[in-house]
Amino acid sequence: MNNIRKNRLKDQAFKIWGIFCTLLGLVLLAVFIGNILVDGIMRIDWEFVMNLPSRKPEKAGIYTALMGSIWVLLLTTLIALPVGIAAAIYLEEYSKKNKLSTILEVNISNLAGVPSIIYGLLGLEVFVRILEMGASVLAGSFTLALLILPIVIVSTREALKAVPKSIRDASFAMGASKWQTVYHQLLPASFGGILTGIILALSRAVGETAPLIVIGALAYVPFAPSSAMDEFSVLPIQIFNWITRPQHGFVENAAAAIIILLLITFVMNGIAVYFRNKWQKKFK
Amino acid sequence: MRKLKELVIERSLLLSALITIAVTVGIVLVLSIEAVNFFSEVSIIDFITDPEWTPLFSDKHFGILPLLSGTLLTSFIAIAFAVPVGLSISIYLSEYAPKSFRRTIKPLLELLAAVPTVVYGFFALMVVTPFLQSFIPGMSSFNSLSAGLVMGIMIIPYISSLSEDALHAVPNSLREAAYGMGSTRLQNSFRVMVPAASSGIIVSIILAISRAIGETMIVAIAAGQQPRLTFDPTVPVETITAYIVQVSLGDVQHDSLEYKTIFAAGITLFVFTFLLNTISYRIRKKFQEKYE
Amino acid sequence: MSKDKKESVIESSIKRKYKLQANDVKVWYGDFMAIKGISMDIKPNKVTAFIGPSGCGKSTFLRLFNRMNDYVDGFKMEGEINIDGSNINDKDINVELLRKQVGMVFQKPNPFPKSIFENVAYGLKIQGLKDKAFLEERVESSLKQVALWNEVKDDLNKSALALSGGQQQRLCIARTLAVEPSIILMDEPTSALDPISTAKIEELIYKLKDKYTIVIVTHNMQQASRISDNTAFFYLGELIEYDKTNKIFTNPEKEQTENYITGRFG
Numbered sequence: 002m003n004n005i006r007k008n009r010l011k012d013q014a015f016k017i018w019g020i021f022c023t024l025l026g027l028v029l030l031a032v033f034i035g036n037i038l039v040d041g042i043m044r045i046d047w048e049f050v051m052n053l054p055s056r057k058p059e060k061a062g063i064y065t066a067l068m069g070s071i072w073v074l075l076l077t078t079l080i081a082l083p084v085g086i087a088a089a090i091y092l093e094e095y096s097k098k099n100k101l102s103t104i105l106e107v108n109i110s111n112l113a114g115v116p117s118i119i120y121g122l123l124g125l126e127v128f129v130r131i132l133e134m135g136a137s138v139l140a141g142s143f144t145l146a147l148l149i150l151p152i153v154i155v156s157t158r159e160a161l162k163a164v165p166k167s168i169r170d171a172s173f174a175m176g177a178s179k180w181q182t183v184y185h186q187l188l189p190a191s192f193g194g195i196l197t198g199i200i201l202a203l204s205r206a207v208g209e210t211a212p213l214i215v216i217g218a219l220a221y222v223p224f225a226p227s228s229a230m231d232e233f234s235v236l237p238i239q240i241f242n243w244i245t246r247p248q249h250g251f252v253e254n255a256a257a258a259i260i261i262l263l264l265i266t267f268v269m270n271g272i273a274v275y276f277r278n279k280w281q282k283k284f285k
Numbered sequence: 286m287r288k289l290k291e292l293v294i295e296r297s298l299l300l301s302a303l304i305t306i307a308v309t310v311g312i313v314l315v316l317s318i319e320a321v322n323f324f325s326e327v328s329i330i331d332f333i334t335d336p337e338w339t340p341l342f343s344d345k346h347f348g349i350l351p352l353l354s355g356t357l358l359t360s361f362i363a364i365a366f367a368v369p370v371g372l373s374i375s376i377y378l379s380e381y382a383p384k385s386f387r388r389t390i391k392p393l394l395e396l397l398a399a400v401p402t403v404v405y406g407f408f409a410l411m412v413v414t415p416f417l418q419s420f421i422p423g424m425s426s427f428n429s430l431s432a433g434l435v436m437g438i439m440i441i442p443y444i445s446s447l448s449e450d451a452l453h454a455v456p457n458s459l460r461e462a463a464y465g466m467g468s469t470r471l472q473n474s475f476r477v478m479v480p481a482a483s484s485g486i487i488v489s490i491i492l493a494i495s496r497a498i499g500e501t502m503i504v505a506i507a508a509g510q511q512p513r514l515t516f517d518p519t520v521p522v523e524t525i526t527a528y529i530v531q532v533s534l535g536d537v538q539h540d541s542l543e544y545k546t547i548f549a550a551g552i553t554l555f556v557f558t559f560l561l562n563t564i565s566y567r568i569r570k571k572f573q574e575k576y577e
Numbered sequence: 578m579s580k581d582k583k584e585s586v587i588e589s590s591i592k593r594k595y596k597l598q599a600n601d602v603k604v605w606y607g608d609f610m611a612i613k614g615i616s617m618d619i620k621p622n623k624v625t626a627f628i629g630p631s632g633c634g635k636s637t638f639l640r641l642f643n644r645m646n647d648y649v650d651g652f653k654m655e656g657e658i659n660i661d662g663s664n665i666n667d668k669d670i671n672v673e674l675l676r677k678q679v680g681m682v683f684q685k686p687n688p689f690p691k692s693i694f695e696n697v698a699y700g701l702k703i704q705g706l707k708d709k710a711f712l713e714e715r716v717e718s719s720l721k722q723v724a725l726w727n728e729v730k731d732d733l734n735k736s737a738l739a740l741s742g743g744q745q746q747r748l749c750i751a752r753t754l755a756v757e758p759s760i761i762l763m764d765e766p767t768s769a770l771d772p773i774s775t776a777k778i779e780e781l782i783y784k785l786k787d788k789y790t791i792v793i794v795t796h797n798m799q800q801a802s803r804i805s806d807n808t809a810f811f812y813l814g815e816l817i818e819y820d821k822t823n824k825i826f827t828n829p830e831k832e833q834t835e836n837y838i839t840g841r842f843g
Contacts, residue, residue: 005704008469008471008703008705012472015373015471016381019381020377022373023374023378029438030400032412033408033412036408036412037404037408040411085301087298091298091301095295095298104306107566110562111309111559111562111566112305114558114562115559115562116495116554118501118530118554119316119499119554119558121533122312122315122548123308123315125533126319130539147308150304150305150308154305178291180290208404211402211501211502211530214530214534215547237502240403241505241506244410256407259404259407262401266399267396270399384650458683458685459687459690461681462689464645464676465645465676465680465681466676466756467674467677467700468703469703476703480689481690
């Protein structure tokens, strides 16, 4: 009897501990966002967004970095999307269970775990040096595209997997070829899921700093890029640069730029979750 | 005609899949070629045993140990914080919390992993370190404790989400058996659910370790840039990743020895994470078979 | 002795005659009413069978006796369930203790992914019992009761998952017996088993009723007629008929019962 009461007590204690842990992370995140808002919200105005970088904190803006981020994001999407979706379609719909498919699978799972800075080293050697792209928007985009490729492939495969087999059977029974089935049935049916994965992958890319520093993206770029071969900076690198400056004005700038970066990341995540919920309902 | 079209399509899809192999081959080749160049100038014995890492100074030493100890120390702090918290969250969400609570809280927790790491670096340097300094006088403004703790916050969702998935995948019949025998939820969780989901939980922890070892910006910003063979969490250290960033920020000649050091450091990092990823992949495959 | 007290003594002695009692029990899952007001008394040391078509509420009703529905989302209950005369939904009833008294065997064998020994010793260990000799003795006697001892005595440290389906189910029964309950609830315990294993379990149930009160939900009417003393027929959340098994299967009062046992629906 005594034991039973003790067990009950332990059970209740763990419940409270569990709630505490669950809220701990969220509370810390909230404290942290609150802190950043206090530090940076007053600094955000139209000029901050439109100004070029400057040695004087109160005159500096994020225009070139923001434009750089947008350039990189667009090019990364253009490169990673077709390759990632095609690879996923091959693995999920075409490949038979053999040695090659096992190797591909193990390999993709491994790539997903390679630290992002290693992709930076790859990009530095292959794109910047061997292919002579220099520290350009294009080199950065290729690097990030390779980085998010495994995420795009894995999430696209999940989305294809969720399409009921009956739809494939029905399409084949109507005399459709494999590609016709993929193109007319499976891709439309899994569109929501694929989109979710891609947005999440891009939200990861927009926050990446280390690989772009390694390929030589600069903290100080006087102009926004006007072509894919131009030098560039991105928002996270601008933030990193401001954090490492001693003057207090730059801390304020960093906080303000973080607010904008977080806004972009959270909006992208929100959109992704919205699509996921909408799409999951379709199959349940 | 139609057959030809189908064949062309299939081949180009295959080609896209093969690009992923090319990426891996590329990584391995790039790292090893530059590392071989490096080791033709620096003895591998020195690399492994020299207790100093000073390639950017005039008195050059190339011992990886200080960078490795910095990496392991920050990762250890992160894991020591994130594993108990993350695991408790996963058990609470899967075995205690009402379904509706779980559904709302899980995406919110995953937001923790979506925050860019440069932002966490700012948090560690500007908020956590000053906070800790008020308890630990003499703590340096760059230290592994604050970087490690913040890294721990970042990897909580890796552990909580994946472990929760693993717990959730345990057949409900086991839960019923445990409750039917008169278990409390705590006994059910630790005596039945956690052992039954152990492989999934181990995978989540390994992935979290691998993530911590490869993490760059938090440590580059908050842990410092002083390679030092120490396990004191209050002093500046430098991790492998932070060293690569430090060199990349500077103006280093392409064929210089300094340039090659980042590849030597990179391959060390790659070997560690590759081993961890391979182990977790093996366990995951075994685990899938168990429930299929 | 005051009149009040006298009455309550008489009342409780009436209650003792019955091991389990349900008084006007109603159950909802969200808006769906699964049990629509059932009262019944179950006698000790008998086998009572619950029969009826799927979705008639028989399993839900069975799970009320050890409160296994507590964790189901949207579950709501009215009425009273008494065991040995006390209401098991009272605030001061400890549900873990209740479940030690009221064991349960499930539809699919569900051994824990542990060794055979650990499975049988589980219920004792969570009560805090650690004495090794005692545990060993109890594991042996429990396995002997389900006639599994001779088959597994050399493999006690092997995983329970390596046993066959029928052996697993007998292990699950042994696991339940090890904590010495007085009541055993069985939710279609043989529906996932082959005929030979089924026969073994039925034989076991017949033997166990000397020591335990057994309530069994079954889909299989032959099984009910073979092993039970009393049978209750459920339909659409109501108790249609409850009587001696013999009577139900040879001369039921209600037309619905007759239709069901003669296979006209279900």
